[in-house]
Amino acid sequence: MDTRNIILATALSIGILLVWSVYFAPPPVLNEPITSELSESSDSNEIDSDLGLGSLDESIDIIEENEILSLEDSISDSDRIEINTPGISGSIRLNGLIIDDVTLKSYRETLDENSENIRFLSPLKTGDGHEVSFGWIQAKNSDFEIPNRNTPWKLISGSNVLNLNNELIFEWKNKTGQIFQSTIELDDEYLFKITQKIINNGANGIIVNNAAKITRESTPTLSGMFILHEGLIGVLNEELEQIDYDDLAEDKVYNFDSQNGWLGFTDKYWLTALIPEQGKSFKGIFSYDKNYSAYFRSQDSVIVSAGDTYQTSNNIFIGAKEAEVIDAYQEEYNFYNFDLSIDWGWFYFLTKPLFYIIYYLFELTGNFGVAIIILTAMTRILFFPLANWSFVSMAKMKKLQPEMTRLKELHKDDRQQQQQALMALYKKEKVNPVSGCLPILIQIPFFFAIYKMLFVSLEMRHAPFFGWIQDLSAKDPTTIFNLFGLIPWDPPSFMIIGVWPILMGLTMWIQQKLNPAPPDPIQARIFMFFPFFITILLSQFAAGLVIYWTTNNLLSIIQQWIITRRVNVKTN
Numbered sequence: 001m002d003t004r005n006i007i008l009a010t011a012l013s014i015g016i017l018l019v020w021s022v023y024f025a026p027p028p029v030l031n032e033p034i035t036s037e038l039s040e041s042s043d044s045n046e047i048d049s050d051l052g053l054g055s056l057d058e059s060i061d062i063i064e065e066n067e068i069l070s071l072e073d074s075i076s077d078s079d080r081i082e083i084n085t086p087g088i089s090g091s092i093r094l095n096g097l098i099i100d101d102v103t104l105k106s107y108r109e110t111l112d113e114n115s116e117n118i119r120f121l122s123p124l125k126t127g128d129g130h131e132v133s134f135g136w137i138q139a140k141n142s143d144f145e146i147p148n149r150n151t152p153w154k155l156i157s158g159s160n161v162l163n164l165n166n167e168l169i170f171e172w173k174n175k176t177g178q179i180f181q182s183t184i185e186l187d188d189e190y191l192f193k194i195t196q197k198i199i200n201n202g203a204n205g206i207i208v209n210n211a212a213k214i215t216r217e218s219t220p221t222l223s224g225m226f227i228l229h230e231g232l233i234g235v236l237n238e239e240l241e242q243i244d245y246d247d248l249a250e251d252k253v254y255n256f257d258s259q260n261g262w263l264g265f266t267d268k269y270w271l272t273a274l275i276p277e278q279g280k281s282f283k284g285i286f287s288y289d290k291n292y293s294a295y296f297r298s299q300d301s302v303i304v305s306a307g308d309t310y311q312t313s314n315n316i317f318i319g320a321k322e323a324e325v326i327d328a329y330q331e332e333y334n335f336y337n338f339d340l341s342i343d344w345g346w347f348y349f350l351t352k353p354l355f356y357i358i359y360y361l362f363e364l365t366g367n368f369g370v371a372i373i374i375l376t377a378m379t380r381i382l383f384f385p386l387a388n389w390s391f392v393s394m395a396k397m398k399k400l401q402p403e404m405t406r407l408k409e410l411h412k413d414d415r416q417q418q419q420q421a422l423m424a425l426y427k428k429e430k431v432n433p434v435s436g437c438l439p440i441l442i443q444i445p446f447f448f449a450i451y452k453m454l455f456v457s458l459e460m461r462h463a464p465f466f467g468w469i470q471d472l473s474a475k476d477p478t479t480i481f482n483l484f485g486l487i488p489w490d491p492p493s494f495m496i497i498g499v500w501p502i503l504m505g506l507t508m509w510i511q512q513k514l515n516p517a518p519p520d521p522i523q524a525r526i527f528m529f530f531p532f533f534i535t536i537l538l539s540q541f542a543a544g545l546v547i548y549w550t551t552n553n554l555l556s557i558i559q560q561w562i563i564t565r566r567v568n569v570k571t572n
Contacts, residue, residue, distance in 0.1 A: 067125060074123040075101055079152075081168065082161045087189045087319060090121065092162065096149035097170055097182055099192070100124070100131035102318055104270070111462055111470055120270055121318065124291075129217035130265075132272060132316055134182070134194050137209040137297055144206050145174040153182070162186055177202030190319025191329060197311040198304050205305040210312045212274045213295035214264050219245045223268045228343055228456060232294055234263030234273075235337040236284045248288045256284040260336040263294050264317070269458045271341050275315040278334055317341075321458050323355055343456050350449035355457055362459075368472055369465030372454070372544055376551040379450070380559070383443055387559060394515055395564040396431045454544045465547065469500070472544035476500045497539040500546045505535030507553035514560050 069077075080091040083102070090101040102121035109115045121130045136146045147153070157169035162184060170182045183195040200206060222230045232243040236256040241263075243254060256263075263284045264273035274296055276282045281299035286292075304310045315333065319325075321342050330338040344351040354375070361371035380387070403425060411418035426432065454460060460473040468478055476498025478484045481491045484499060508531035538546050 068127045069123075069125045071119075071122060071126055074125045074129075077123075081155065083186065084161055084163050085186055085188055086164075088120075088186075089117075092184070093123070094153050094155075094170075096133060096151055097135075097147070097153045098123075098131050098133045098149060099316070099318065100129070104320055107269075107320060108462070118270070121272070124215065124217050127218065128220065129215070130220075130272070132212070132214050132274075132318065134196065134212035134314070134316070136180070136196070136198070137211050139207050139301075142206065143204070144176045144178055144202065146208070147172050147180055156181075164188055178206065189322075189325050190317055192316040192318065193313060194316060195311065195313045197309060199309050200304045200306055203306055205303050205308075207301050207303055208310075209298045209301055210314070211295060211297035212276075212314060212316065213293055214272050214274060216265055216292040219292075220267060225455070227345070227452065228268060230267055231265070232263075232286045232292065233266040233271075233341065234284055234286075234294070235261035235340055236263060237261070238336070240337070240340050243286055245292065248286055248292060252288055254286040257299065258282060258284055262317075262335060262338060262341075263296060265292070265294060266321075266341060266343070268456070269321055269461060271317060271319065271321050273317040273338075273341060275317065275333075275335055275338075277312065277314055278336060323352075323359070323457070323459070343452075345449070345452040345456075347445050347449040347452065350446060351453045351456075354449055354453045355459075358453070359459060367465065368460060368463040368544065369469065369547060372472070372548050373551050375450070376548050377555065379446065380552065380555045383446075384559075386443065387556070388563065391560045391563040393432065394560070396429065398515065398564070400425065400429060400431065450548060451545060454542060454548065460542070460544055463544075465543065468498075469543045469547075472547070473542050475540055476543045476546065494540075497536065498543075500543055500550060501535050501539035504538060504546050504550040504553065505531045507550055507557060508534055510557050511553060511560070514557065514564060 075091065078093045078095040080093055080101070083090045083092060087105060089103050089105055090099075092099050093101070100121050100123040102119075104118040104120055107118040109118060121132070123129055124131055133149065135148075138144070138146045151172050153170040153172050155168060156171045158166050159168075162168055164187070168184045170184070172180045174180075177200065179199040179201060181197040181199070183193075183197075185193040185195075187193075194212070196210060198206075198208065220230075229242045229244075231245050232241075232248060232254075234241045234256070236258040238258075238260070241254070241256065248254070259281050260278045261284070262273045262275040263286070264271060274294065276296050276298070282296045283299055284294075284296050286294050298312070302310055315335075317329070323339075323342060326339055326341060329335055339352070340348075342352075344355075357378075358368070358371045358375050361374050362368050365371055365374070404422060407421045407425065408418055411421055454472075461471070463472045464470045465472055469476065475496060477496065478498035479491055479496045480502060481495045481497070482489045512527065512531065538549065
């Protein structure tokens with residue numbers, strides 16, 4: 001049988017099994033329902049309505065009453081403070097002090113230079129609202145008021161624009177003597193620092209918990225790739241938690257107790273994350289009731305006595321999952337395992353280092369496509385001894401093919417005798433028929449890690465190669481069905497089979513010719529179609545991955561051709 005194709009089939013099978021075990025395992029068992037002195041109910045909606053962040057009930061009513069507003073109308077329904085930093089632009093809603101208007105300055109919707117920047121957060125009521133809020137939880141039946149999503153905050157320090165050189169302080173006073181202050185800072189990338197203070201000028205002490213919440217109005221458009229998690233995410237109690245939208249919609253609530261970590265929502269390239277003060281106990285909660293929510297509240301209640309002041313700080317990440325930025329935040333602020341917000345996968349220990357290697361090569365060459373080719377060559381050098389062993393074995397097997405066919409025909413009526421004759425031939429010629437498989441099987445995790453790295457890396461998005469490849473994260477846009485653009489016709493998506501996938505299929509076909517042919521005629525005919533099948537399959541994958549695979553095949557062909565010639569010379 002064709003060893004190369006067996007290996008490819010085995011690799012695909014192992015990959016599918018691994019992916020299935022990681023991404024389609026049964027949902028985790030939920031923790032015990034939330035209980036605390038601040039809430040007498042474990043119902044997720046009642047818990048959320050206790051928050052000084054506003055309740056899910058309000059947003060549910062919005063959806064049920066079909067009060068969908070335009071983006072412009074929803075932004076203009078409240079006074080706002082402008083956001084303008086090198087990383088993001090947008091505004092903060094003063095009613096409720098809600099961050100619900102964020103655009104990423106460095107990223108556009110399409111390759112067109114006139115296309116709009118990525119709008120990441122939008123107000124609720126727009127149908128795809130995505131907002132971040134923060135505040136306090138109070139005990140039930142308390143005799144003091146906390147700010148909610150309709151509270152009119154007043155700017156008491158700073159200008160009307162949140163920028164790098166401007167710390168904004170907002171204030172609201174209730175009728176029982178408590179003053180609430182919130183200070184918002186933003187760096188040049190995507191990290192907000194939120195400092196909240198309570199000044200208790202009332203006659204009695206109060207009991208509060210700090211909290212923050214991300215709300216998503218509907219399920220966003222997903223990439224549809226099973227190797228990537230898109231949904232709710234967090235590192236809680238030192239474990240990575242990944243929850244799909246449909247699982248949360250079914251299970252309604254997931255509760256976690258933790259002393260470090262973070263939680264939020266992840267898209268393929270973008271992230272919103274709440275990062276409580278590390279080292280202090282908090283409860284992380286994912287819930288669904290018409291809207292999706294990720295929020296935390298401090299585990300321990302705080303008593304702010306009359307005349308006292310209490311202050312706490314946490315961080316909020318709203319932006320692009322740039323590897324260097326994410327890692328810098330983790331290192332500088334000790335955010336626990338924040339780098340896991342990028343889905344490096346099971347082979348994290350390979351995938352992440354490979355990214356930094358390819359990024360370094362990009363900085364040297366200025367082109368990610370060239371960096372992919374150099375990385376491919378480096379991996380071929382790394383695995384040269386293993387590949388050499390494999391190709392020598394396959395070359396010897398191909399050399400023995402006529403004799404193997406003769407023995408099978410000679411003993412076609414006696415299966416046992418046939419196997420004995422073949423084993424005697426292998427022993428005489430010092431050939432191990434499985435020795436060609438093991439070296440390549442060892443490489444499977446490495447190749448899978450490269451595939452994962454190319455797929456999840458934001459840095460590949462809209463990165464050009466040469467010629468018609470202007471986005472390495474998208475599939476080759478050309479197609480053989482309109483003669484690569486010569487015919488003025490746009491075929492449907494499934495018929496987009498471009499130049500690079502065809503080159504990849506051609507290299508696979510050449511490799512087949514260098515390998516020993518399957519002795520069984522039916523198997524031989526089946527394997528003839530394997531390159532064609534892979535060409536159609538990979539035509540829908542990112543061009544960067546196809547370039548990697550094609551380059552790898554081409555280098556393998558050169559190495560195998562040289563080895564085959566040497567084996568033929570030595571045995572003649």
